[in-house]
Every structure is written in C-alpha cells, then in structure tokens.
Amino acid sequence: MILEGKKAVWKDYQKEIAEDKYYYVRSCVRQNFFPGSETAFLKIMREELNKDVYEHPCHTSCTGIGYHSDIVPVETTMTVVARQFALMTEAGYENLMPSCITSFGLYTEILDTWHHFPEVEEKVRRQLKKATGREFKKPKNLAHSSDVIFKFRKEIGAKAKYKLINKETGEPLKVVDHIGCHYAKMFPSKGVGGAEYPYVLTGMIEEWGGQIIDYPERRHCCGFGFRQYLVQANRGFSVACSKEKFESMKPFKPDMIITNCPGCPMFLDRWQYVINEMEGKRYGQNGEGIPVFTYEEVAGLVLGYDPWELGLQMHQTDCEPVLNKIGTDYSPEDKYNLDISPSYSKKHNLINV
C-alpha cells in the first residue's frame, strides 16, 4: 500500500463544514440502539468544544426510513423535510447537522433535486404553507455530525485521556472504518474523501492514535437496506452482506470497527451474534467477536468518559476487549447498574444533559 497515493485521492474531495451554530436533528432509532451516542456528542460539542448546538423540540423524523422503504411518497417526504427547514429558519439557524446518515443522504438528495428542478421546490413551499402555515429558507451548510467531529478531531485529540493504542504491546489498535452508504456513495463530492477512499473516520482514527485497515470488501454495504431487513424473508441477504465483510476483514485481525451510521453498527454488532448462532463462526481473536462502535462512542472513550454512560453495555458484541486494550478506567461490576447514585455520578464524570 502506498499511502501517498491514497492521500492524493483524499485531497481531491474536501467539503465545507460550518464552524459553529449548528441545528441538530436527531435520529429516529439511534437513541434506542446506541443510547449514549447522541448524548455524548452533545456533551462533547457543548462542554468540551463550547459550540452552540440547538435542538428544536418540535422536530420530527425526516421520514427517510419510510421513503427508502417505499412507504412514504417522495413529495410527502420533501414536505416533511421542508418543515424541518422551517423550524430551523424560525429558530434562527443556518447550519444543518443531522445525526443520521440516511437523513444526511436524504437532505443532500432533496437539496440537489430542488437545485436542478426549482419548480419542485416552489410546489413544496406551497404545500408546506397550506399544511402548516410555515415558510422556510434552505440551509446554508449541510454537514453530518461525523463531519463535525472530523473537523474538530485535533481539538478532541488534544484533550484526550487515552489513545487508541494497545497499552500492553504499544502498537496502535487496528481499526476497520465503515462508512454508511448514504454518506459518500450517493454524492461523492459531499463526503470527505469521496466514495472510493472515504476519509472522515480515517482522519479521526489517525488523529487519536489508531491504525486504519484497508481490506478488500471495505466499500461493501453492511446490508442495512430498509427493504432488505424489513421483510423477514429478505434478511438472509442482509446477513450475507455483513458476513462478506467479516470474512474479508478477518485475516487482518482488526481490534474494533468504527462506523458513522445508525444502522451499520447495529447490523455489524447484532449480525455477529446471528452468524454465530446459525453457523458457529466468530471473527475476532481468541474466539471473541469484533467490537463495533459509533464515532461518538470512540470520541467519548478517548476523552475518558465512563463506558457505561456511553451505553456500551447495550452492545451485543462485548466491548471489554477494547476497553482493556486502551486501559480505560471502568468498573466491570457496574455494567448493568441502572441505579446511579450522586457519588457514583461524580466519581465517573457522568454526562449531565
């Protein structure tokens, strides 16, 4: 591998990411699967980086999940998205920052559609006015929350308590980065690093001490396409996609996987259990699985947050191997302890949002 060649590719795909004053729109499902991720993100943005991140209490799902499952028609989706923009305009913000990668893909797609077909935009404005009486301005900047963490990775790295290094061997951890398909595959120019060698998570890992692995199926989808898994009979295809990735990454002996999409970590995490049940295969070392993290969880770990506050106990593939490798200070017996006392809270620097 010639790293200079890759870096030349990354240089070609840069994007504008806003500095401050973000309008945050949450994911529909991430708070269920990975409860600590969005809270950790807000704590990092507001307390560590002192940024203004605003959440409107009335914002809804962007209906991307419905649109991609052929349940919600595209015009309805566009009008719902227009309402999101209207709420943002009313709150006085211009920089849209979605938490979900499908949302990001949807917003990019809709803005691009309106750019090429202004009559559609006009129609959506009329529809929104008729349905809710609201008006909107299009966002000036659209950046996914992983883009923002990428932008401030150096600042986070400077405050880091731990590095992604195996404290016993001194070697950087081998990390597999998995990018959501809706991030760069739809509009390569809107993703940091483009579609072939996305850089957004690679940049974070490199800054925080880890080492990225390039394996043959790096760009393969994890299988979380809505139609694939919503219908039970199709899930075999979904699992086969994740399995293809695991088989390909196994010889490289990765320590962990980092992702930036709501669905991908869910799949890569849960399907390891399913594949083990159905075929008895495991892909980590010593008969373990490969722990899967969201980028907020990795940022939180690196900054020294308590893993159980980050929600790592909710992962099906155990994360302890990575916690042990980087030397996180945590108490294993508190893993499922839901009864949090104030002294515990103080001792473990818990997130108060």
Next chain:
Amino acid sequence: MGKHVVVIGGGVAGLEVAGQLSKVGIEVSLIEKDSNTGGHLNKWYKLFPDRRKSSEVMEYLNGITVNKGINLMTDTSIEMFNRKRDHFSIVTSGGKELIADAVIVATGFDLFKSARKEEYGYGIYDNVITSADLEEMFRKGEISLTNNTIPEKIGIIHCVGSRDEKVGNFYCSKLCCVTAVKQAIEIREFLPESKVFCFYMDMRMGGALYEELYREAQEQWGVSFIRGKVSEASETIDNQLLIKVEDTLAGRPLKMKLDLLVLMAGMEMSEGGKKIAGIGGLRTGENRFFAATDNHFGSNKSDIEGVFYAGTCTAPMNITETISHARAAAIEVIDYLKCSN
C-alpha cells in the same frame, strides 16, 4: 524552394514530415520540448504487429532527419503563435522569433493518467502498473513485483481511460487491445510459468495482422481472455490484488487474485497540444484532439490556411498510420507552398 516551414513536435510524425520536406529542398525548423526527439517511441520495447524492435523505426527516422540540414531545436517550447498577413510568427521559449510560410503541428498524445481511475489503485497498491511501465520492465529485461519476486498470475485490464464516461473520454484509443495482446505474449515469453488474463469489453483488432496476433496469443501462448470490465481491485493481506469482474459470457460475477495488474492506459490530447490550440486559435473536437477540416480528404488541414496537422494530435493512431499521415501532411504543405507563390 526558398520557403521555411516550422514543425512543432519532434515525435514520429514530426520527424517523418520534417524528413520528407527537407528531401525536396524546403528549409525546416523542428521544435521539440524534450531533450531528445522520437517522443513516445523511445519508451517502447517491441512494436506490434510483428514485434520488431522500436529502435529500428527510430533508426529509420534518424536516417531521414539527421545531417539533412534541418534546424533542430530541442528543450524548446512555443510561447506565441500568430498569423500575420503572409506568414506565421512563432516565438520560442528561448526568446527566438521564427518566420514561417507554413506550420505543421505534430504535438502527439499523452497517456491517460491512470491514477484518475481510483478504483484500480494505481499509485496506491504496490503491484498495479500501466502498459508503459511494463514496456519499461521489458526494456530492462525483467518483470518483477515490488518485493523482487516473480509474478505468477498477471492480469491485463483493457479500456483504462478510454470508452469511459467517468473520465470524460468517450472515444476508443484503438491501439490498447492489440498492445494488450502483444504484451500478454511478451510476458509469457519472459515468464514461461506465468498465467496471463486479459479483461476486455470488446476485442478491437482492426489493423493488419492484429487478429492473427490475437489467435497466436490464444493458440501458442495460452493467454486467457475474459469478457468483462473489472470494477475494482483491492489488496489482500498477502499483498495480492483481488479483482472483481463480471464474467459476462458466463453470466456470473468472478473473483480472482492476481500478483500483478497491468492497466492499458488510453491516449489523450497532449498538454503541449492543448497549449498550441489555445495560443494559435486552433479548433479541437469533442474528444479534445485537433479537429481537421474534413474527415476523408482533408485530415491534415486545420481551419487556418497554412497550418497543418500530422499524427496522433488529431486522433489515436498506430505508428504505420502516423507515418502515412505525416507523409500526407508533407504533400499538403508542398502543394500549399506551390500555390501560395
């Protein structure tokens, strides 16, 4: 004749036209941006279809141009190119002004920059090379991987940078298919234990003796031809290249590991030629090569009277065709100079 012609470009076409014009007593100035003449010919090992040495063609070209009174200016490029009332004014990078009665543009081609096809990993993976790199290996007399071992399985990908909307080149570069077949045979000659696979969209063997070469590659040398466009290459843990290709004739995708991957880089309009087009006000076509006034009986003429084209600056062509095209350009110039008297 007392006339002065400037030839821009000292490759195969430039040398041939300069040689032909000086034979009939016309004064020629030949301008070449590199230190040597011959252009790309200096890089090749053996030429299709009969695999004769490229140095023999260079010898012939030197024979008609060296010590024939041609004013050769190497390491020189053009800064200004203007048409005056009855002559052309050309200012070189050395600050010299040349007055010409006619100008022949023979700026040739550049090879497609294969790093632009990110998915093949040129410049990123260790053992991905272009056809030009392979010719260099042939000239040195050894084909080896970056870790100095001999490759056992070699893949050749056709149409890299040609017939490809993604890089903006819709045209076919015409010669890459026969080059791939020639190189496949040469690899098998150098490495008798190797297996060679050619991945093609179409086999374009449209020149004299090309189809026979294709047959020879299959019959005598056992080269495998798989119809399908390689979508991507990745590096495995033991540094082999894993390619994904649709075996279109079997109707199924195919996965294969290779030790070495050779990309057939297409031909593009040269950077020097683009500059001349700009400063001289010469028209280029959609494929960015120079556009001649007529496709059938005016392929050497530009839209400007007195400015002519020779060789691959107009379209991809092989050496035989380049030499013929250059000879035709010479006839056009001689004709033009007679009439303009």
Next chain:
Amino acid sequence: MDKFGFTISTGRQIDYESNDRRIAEYIFEREPSFRLCIECGGCSATCTTGNFTDFSLRELNILIKRGENEQVREKLNKCMLCGKCTLVCPRGVNTRNIVVLAKKAFQKSDEYAI
C-alpha cells in the same frame, strides 16, 4: 439452519482460486484447438439440442474453463454429437471432440483421480 426465519444467502461469484480446473486441463492437452474459442456463440446458435433444451455449448465451454464442473456434468449428456457446431465455428475449434473429451474426463474423475 433456519432458526430465525431466514437462511444466509450464499455468494454466486465464480471463485477462481478454489475451482478445480483439471477437467479443462485434460481437454486442453488432448484438443489444442480448444484454446482458440472466443465464445462467439456460433456453435450454440446452430445446435440441434440447444434449440429445445437449456443446453448451450458456448456456456458449457466457459464453465469448463472456469472450473465450474458440477454445472456441466449432467448437461453434457444432452449433446447429440451431430457435429453441426463444428461446421460453424469461425476459429476452427473441434467442438464435438471437446464434448467427447469432457465426458471422458468426468468419467475418469469419477472412477479415479486424473
């Protein structure tokens, strides 16, 4: 195992590395004109059997070359050995002999390893 109501889909890629190409090598050694095939389909177009069944000599030639032997084994029996394919082939491949040699190779590999 159908524990969850679905089975994991298997890949349909031709895995060149793990395929057994000994049948192809057996034929290449004994019928050198096999190397000349460009899979143009002239043979399949005229094939008597191919007209009425899913037998395609072009397809079988490719599958043999790639080592996808199991897909070829049974279908070979459909060939009537009429020889029309050999009349059409522009490259001069002795197509009928390829079918005979393939059948022989399969028979041998069943009885003892070739």
